[in-house]
Amino acid sequence: MHHRTVEELMTRDVVRARRDTPFKELVRLLEENDVTAVPVVDDLDRPMGVVSEADLLRKCADQADPTGRTPLPHLEAWERAKAEGSRAEELMSAPAVCARPDWSAVEAARLMESQRVKRLPVVDEADRLLGIVSRGDLLRIFLRRDEAIREEIAGDLLRRTLGLDPRDVSVEVRDGRVTLTGTVENRSMIPVVEQLCRGVDGVVAVSGNLAHRTDDTPDSPTGT
Template structure:
């Protein structure tokens, strides 16, 4: 299988809203999406921002902006201004984090970790929204069964003349056996760690010849 791409795990059923979408309709879209935010798109379907659940909660926090404005400027003042919002445009943060569907899930995880937004907008060649990617979408790879993981890993590393045994328990992989070259033991670890759903790898493989010492690589 190899490392998955965004297009293979993203949510294609997108509850997008427009800048002029009313507050309550944004709430309904968020609840329907079961995500931490909803994307805002323009008339051509291109993402221009996102509305996070936290921004919607300001309506409750400050009672629709009727509470006194916080004395100090900062995050609380920003939330107070958001609390009087009536449309998605009043609440959205932008520009959105956008990626293409061919990005690896490892790189997508890095983009999410580095972003202040709770989802990535997945776009096509014309930059139109084709899906969204949330942490839940990415973490779904860890639902794979141990049997499924073991079968894929055996196909990767157990090849003649090498003999490798593979054991998987709760996503933790243990490799044992003897390989001809040390480089193949290093490659086995790299390949297995990139299998979607693997939690950790214990490499107990031995080798007959240290080809890395010979080549210097």
């Protein structure tokens, strides 16, 4: 199976900020390039952190409300320091959470989820910036055509990888949802087939309507 890598999904032409980039220039970078965040790099082009709209908005939220309708928000010390910052290195979220170009979309998505970030700078072996991958970039794998998914499952996965006869198992894909119908030799093979199908790029869900000829599971009367 071919899994699209971060390198295939990432944006290569990355808008960068330097550690001394001033606040107003950061706002201008976001506005002019229609992005919501930029990585902050050092002199060797290595990501130090990321400045997002949320980071910059603290400056606005920390101002007194001229209408007097809302009180100043309570800020932790680190949040107060950001709100009072004027350069990228003072405003950014750091350290930068980065990905490698050979990672799969699953690896990148899990890191985003665990670190609660919306994008990952992508770096090489020397930690130099290569690109940036966002949630939207990772979701592009689900735009894959149903026919391409079906061909990969029926050909690469079932026939070549698992050695199943295509006459025994049929594959239908609609809007990324895979339906498997047919018969496999052993009952223990069914969850293996379904799990492998779930790992194919673009698959949203798998429904198994598979029967088996032999029950080889440990809890079966004839299992070992």
